[in-house]
Structures are given as C-alpha cells and as structure tokens.
Amino acid sequence: MKSRVEKVFANLPAKPDVVLLANSVDPHIDLSFFYLFDVPSGLFEGSVAVARPDGALDVTSSPLEAESAELAAKHDPHVAVHVVGRGETAQAVQKLIPASATVGLNFRELTHDWYVKLTEMLPNAKFVDASIGLQRARLTKEPAEIERIRAAAKIGSKVATEIPSMLKAGRSELELAAEMEYRMNQLGASGRSFATIVGFGPHSAEPHYQPDKTKLRPGDSIVCDFGAWHRRYACDITRSFHFGPRDPEMKAVHDCVEAAQNAALTALRPGVPGKEVHAAAQAVIDASRWKGRFTHGLGHSLGLAVHDGSGGLAPNVDDPLEVGMVVTVEPGIYLPGKGGVRIEDDVVVTKTGYEFLTTAPRGYLEVPA
Numbered sequence: 251m252k253s254r255v256e257k258v259f260a261n262l263p264a265k266p267d268v269v270l271l272a273n274s275v276d277p278h279i280d281l282s283f284f285y286l287f288d289v290p291s292g293l294f295e296g297s298v299a300v301a302r303p304d305g306a307l308d309v310t311s312s313p314l315e316a317e318s319a320e321l322a323a324k325h326d327p328h329v330a331v332h333v334v335g336r337g338e339t340a341q342a343v344q345k346l347i348p349a350s351a352t353v354g355l356n357f358r359e360l361t362h363d364w365y366v367k368l369t370e371m372l373p374n375a376k377f378v379d380a381s382i383g384l385q386r387a388r389l390t391k392e393p394a395e396i397e398r399i400r401a402a403a404k405i406g407s408k409v410a411t412e413i414p415s416m417l418k419a420g421r422s423e424l425e426l427a428a429e430m431e432y433r434m435n436q437l438g439a440s441g442r443s444f445a446t447i448v449g450f451g452p453h454s455a456e457p458h459y460q461p462d463k464t465k466l467r468p469g470d471s472i473v474c475d476f477g478a479w480h481r482r483y484a485c486d487i488t489r490s491f492h493f494g495p496r497d498p499e500m501k502a503v504h505d506c507v508e509a510a511q512n513a514a515l516t517a518l519r520p521g522v523p524g525k526e527v528h529a530a531a532q533a534v535i536d537a538s539r540w541k542g543r544f545t546h547g548l549g550h551s552l553g554l555a556v557h558d559g560s561g562g563l564a565p566n567v568d569d570p571l572e573v574g575m576v577v578t579v580e581p582g583i584y585l586p587g588k589g590g591v592r593i594e595d596d597v598v599v600t601k602t603g604y605e606f607l608t609t610a611p612r613g614y615l616e617v618p619a
C-alpha cells in the first residue's frame with residue numbers, strides 16, 4: 251500500500267534505496283510483509299517484498315498463492331506481483347534491486363539464513379537496519395486497521411461474556427479453551443491470535459500458562475486469556491472468574507486489579523510515556539498487601555501481531571503515546587499455589603484519552619458451582 255510504504259520511509263532517519271522484507275517458513279514470517287501488502291489469504295512462505303521511497307511495492311509469490319496475490323494487487327495500482335517458481339527467487343531479487351543499492355532490512359525479523367543468502371544474491375549491496383521505520387509505522391494505526399482490531403475485539407468480547415455459561419465442574423482447561431476457540435470461529439474469527447490460556451486454581455497464578463487436562467473444581471480461581479484474528483489483525487482479552495464458594499481474598503485481589511486498571515486508564519492519553527501508565531497501575535498494587543505480585547509489564551502494542559513491537563505500557567517504554575496507537579491494559583496479581591487475577595482490555599489512544607475496543611464486563615464474577 252502506497253501510504254504505508256511512504257510511512258515506513260518517512261520513519262527512517264537515513265533513507266535506503268529500497269526496503270526488502272523476506273519471509274522464511276511459518277512461523278518465521280515477517281508480519282510487516284502483510285502491513286505493506288494487504289492480501290487477505292495465504293502464508294507467503296519464501297516471498298520477498300521490495301518497497302521503494304515513491305510508494306511502489308514489488309512482491310514475489312509462489313504459484314501456490316498467485317491467485318490471492320494477483321487479486322490483491324489488482325486493487326492496488328502501486329503493487330506489482332511477480333510469480334516465481336522454486337529456485338527463481340534470487341533471480342527475481344537481482345532484477346528488482348540495483349546491484350550496488352543500499353538495502354534496508356528488517357533486522358528484528360529476518361532470519362540469519364536469509365541474510366546470508368541476500369549477501370550472496372547482492373554481493374555489492376550495502377545492507378542497513380530498517381526495522382525502526384517498520385516498527386514506528388506500524389505502531390500508530392490507520393482507521394482501517396483499528397476497525398479490524400475492533401472487529402476482532404468484538405468477537406473476543408462476546409466469547410468472554412459467554413465464559414460463565416461454559417463453566418462446569420469436571421470440565422478440563424483444554425475443553426474450555428477448545429469451546430472458546432470454536433465460538434470465536436463461529437462468530438467470524440479466522441482463528442485464535444495466540445495459544446489460548448485457561449488456568450484453573452493454582453494454574454491461574456501463572457501468566458503464560460498452557461492449558462492441560464486439569465478439571466475445574468469448586469473453589470477454583472479461573473483466568474482466561476485469549477484472542478481472535480480478524481483479517482490478519484489480533485485482539486487480546488483476559489477475564490478472571492471464581493467458581494463456586496466465594497474466596498474473600500480473591501475477591502479483594504480482583505478489586506485491587508480492577509482499581510489498578512482504572513488508575514492506568516485515567517493516566518492513559520497522548521503524550522504520556524508508556525512507563526508512566528504502567529507506574530499508575532503499579533502504584534495501586536504496591537500500596538496493597540500484594541506488593542510485588544504484579545510480575546509483568548502493564549501492556550503491549552497490538553496489531554498484526556499480538557505483541558506488536560516494542561511500544562506499549564511497560565517500565566522500559568520512554569516513548570510517549572500517540573493518537574492511533576492500540577495497546578493492551580492488563581494488570582494482574584498472582585499468588586503462587588493459590589490463584590491469580592488478570593484483567594486485560596484493548597484500547598486505542600484518542601485525542602482526549604482512549605477508547606475501549608474490548609467491551610466485555612470487567613467486574614468480579616462468581617459463577618455458582
């Protein structure tokens with residue numbers, strides 16, 4: 251897309267002659283490829299994209315995905331698709347890039363194998379890091395991108411609202427995760443945006459837990475962290491529940507996490523560094539008896555990837571928030587051996603503050619066993 255190619259170059263301090271993206275084999279696909287080339291379907295393993303300062307984009311496609319690629323290019327006069335067979339990529343790259351060009355690469359995503367191959371394909375070229383331009387361009391979303399995340403978030407939010415009706419004693423974490431994913435696809439998701447986290451009891455105290463056959467028991471805390479893909483864009487939502495007899499400590503933990511999220515949202519607006527928003531949530535938890543039990547950053551950028559680059563709301567983010575950034579806001583408190591609570595929402599930064607993209611209720615939910 252012309253405007254996106256131009257945005258990448260505009261965000262590069264030193265302009266290379268071209269920016270080249272190269273995909274390896276799934277999951278080593280550079281998602282910036284799909285930022286520049288808005289093709290709805292296909293993996294594009296082994297494909298390259300060559301972007302130029304005037305907004306033009308050349309992409310290579312294997313015959314396997316030529317139909318999708320050509321259809322997408324038909325809607326975009328600045329994109330040219332080159333269908334290449336096995337073993338023809340080097341020739342295509344040499345045709346598309348002048349021998350002694352300065353070539354910007356996405357150092358954060360390019361495999362080492364590709365880098366070595368490129369130095370052989372273009373022995374007289376100079377290779378420079380263009381990852382900062384890609385990163386900065388992707389951090390602020392345009393309205394069409396926000397609408398895709400909003401659509402994904404609508405699906406995630408609907409399923410989050412339905413989780414209480416899916417909770418039954420004896421049901422396993424894996425069964426619940428499967429049901430959530432099935433419902434997201436029924437609502438139009440093209441899959442899950444990352445491996446669904448469902449943790450019962452002590453497992454809910456592990457932020458990146460992977461579900462297993464553990465069965466739900468009365469008295470368990472529950473953390474469900476999941477998301478939908480929609481037209482290649484992700485949402486990321488977490489809701490925490492309690493199954494069966496009320497646990498006064500976990501209710502108080504939930505209240506504290508909710509207060510931390512509200513404090514962060516109050517601080518969240520353009521111009522504020524990501525670390526200050528984190529600090530607002532951290533201060534609430536540090537003032538409670540659970541000081542030290544908030545063990546991760548408050549949030550991350552969201553887009554084509556669920557962890558969409560290095561922006562966000564973490565203690566190491568000095569960059570100020572900008573209108574159009576989409577971030578998660580996800581404080582949590584984790585009590586090892588007992589349980590955890592995390593509340594995660596997706597918001598877009600607006601002129602006056604933020605707007606929720608996720609819409610599921612955030613209050614404490616005790617589900618009768």
Ligand code: GLY
Nearest residue numbers: 444475486580594
């Ligand atoms: N799903 C992992 C996270 O919330 O960042």
Ligand code: MN
Nearest residue numbers: 475476486487
């Ligand atoms: Mn999450």
Ligand code: MN
Nearest residue numbers: 486578580594
């Ligand atoms: Mn997240």
